[in-house]
Amino acid sequence: MGVTMLQIFYVSVLVSVFLPYADSVNFNYPTVFNFGDSNSDTSNLVAGLGVRLDPPNGQNYFKTPSGRFSDGRLLIDFLMDAMDMPFLNAYLESLGLPNFRKGCNFAAAGSTILPANPTSVSPFSFGVQISQFLRFKSRSLELIAKPGRKYEKYVPAEDYFGKGLYMIDIGQNDIAGAFYSKTLDQLIASFPSILEEFESGLKRLYEQGARNFWIHNTGPLGCLAQNVAKFGTDPSKLDEFGCVSGHNQAAKLFNLQLHALSAKFRGQFPDSNVTYIDIFSIKSNLVANYSRFGFEQSIMACCGIGGPPLNYDSRISCGQTKILDGNPITATACNDSSEYINWDGIHYTEAANQFVSSQILTGKYSDPPFSDQMPFLLTLKF
Numbered sequence: 001m002g003v004t005m006l007q008i009f010y011v012s013v014l015v016s017v018f019l020p021y022a023d024s025v026n027f028n029y030p031t032v033f034n035f036g037d038s039n040s041d042t043s044n045l046v047a048g049l050g051v052r053l054d055p056p057n058g059q060n061y062f063k064t065p066s067g068r069f070s071d072g073r074l075l076i077d078f079l080m081d082a083m084d085m086p087f088l089n090a091y092l093e094s095l096g097l098p099n100f101r102k103g104c105n106f107a108a109a110g111s112t113i114l115p116a117n118p119t120s121v122s123p124f125s126f127g128v129q130i131s132q133f134l135r136f137k138s139r140s141l142e143l144i145a146k147p148g149r150k151y152e153k154y155v156p157a158e159d160y161f162g163k164g165l166y167m168i169d170i171g172q173n174d175i176a177g178a179f180y181s182k183t184l185d186q187l188i189a190s191f192p193s194i195l196e197e198f199e200s201g202l203k204r205l206y207e208q209g210a211r212n213f214w215i216h217n218t219g220p221l222g223c224l225a226q227n228v229a230k231f232g233t234d235p236s237k238l239d240e241f242g243c244v245s246g247h248n249q250a251a252k253l254f255n256l257q258l259h260a261l262s263a264k265f266r267g268q269f270p271d272s273n274v275t276y277i278d279i280f281s282i283k284s285n286l287v288a289n290y291s292r293f294g295f296e297q298s299i300m301a302c303c304g305i306g307g308p309p310l311n312y313d314s315r316i317s318c319g320q321t322k323i324l325d326g327n328p329i330t331a332t333a334c335n336d337s338s339e340y341i342n343w344d345g346i347h348y349t350e351a352a353n354q355f356v357s358s359q360i361l362t363g364k365y366s367d368p369p370f371s372d373q374m375p376f377l378l379t380l381k382f
Helices: 005-021 044-049 075-082 126-144 172-178 184-207 225-231 245-268 279-288 350-360
Strands: 032-036 103-105 165-169 212-216 273-277 297-301 321-324 327-330 340-342
Touching: 032 075, 032 126, 075 165, 075 350, 126 184, 172 184, 172 245, 184 245, 212 245, 225 245, 225 297, 245 273, 245 279, 279 297, 279 350, 340 350
Parallel strands: 032 103, 032 165, 165 212, 212 273, 297 340
Antiparallel strands: 321 327
């Protein structure tokens, strides 16, 4: 039967009940710990599994593949810039003399909220990432307790763990991946178990002293070329913007329940600061009004094969070369990625990530809102 108005009303009431507990947002954090998937992975999957990420990935800002699934910076990079903080080093990246004083990134591409299974892209589910954080914290405290204080400049100070910001951007793969084996109704029925796992993770972090949480909801998955190519072959399943309606419907309901969970957590633990960010609305607005924001393409991938309308083929990832019909084919990039929202059919371009970050920093898309603290200048590194 799909999403009912009763379901939406029920979740909306839950959200409104807990809104009075909202506190103002403070951007003065000594450190940041991030958990998530490819939307904020700064090289954990590449380092952890030895996954190859070839050019043209990273071609813009880093000029080389940086472990990020994009042509340049991710949303997390722009947000760290805005807080005048260095880019987060990946927990699993052992080379390059990583410094974790200002934080650590546990996000890994392909990760899910639910525990991984043998067919999962990433074994680093939300629960595993939190376990990695617990190991990181205990090891950091061991190191700074050693005489000589030689590790102080490399790992967070003890009080940073309580004062730091815990950013979470995960759930996209739980929803998008489920469509390959579940109906929309079956997927919706699985949301409580997914969110129970999410809540369990929040509580584990809280028990370790985490108090400042920053939670991104899930974007419009139906507007990704990968999902349009697989599930949008029937035009009746697409909306007016060319996005797969079922995927976006699922994302909306998941987000309503995630919002309710965030508000409930804030109410249960009044000494916590929980900021919920509506990424879905920002990205949906971008797709619907792409030309107004200076983009030429809303859904078509910059890096891929096949040309319009999607330039996407699931058999060849961006930068790869494979033999198709006896001929070597390489998935190459478009001439100007700044004209595209989508980089490789799944992930956003640096230009789109910069737009999304600028919208987040208006404060209008968060609960609680923080627009009273604007203007909030986004400092860019060139």
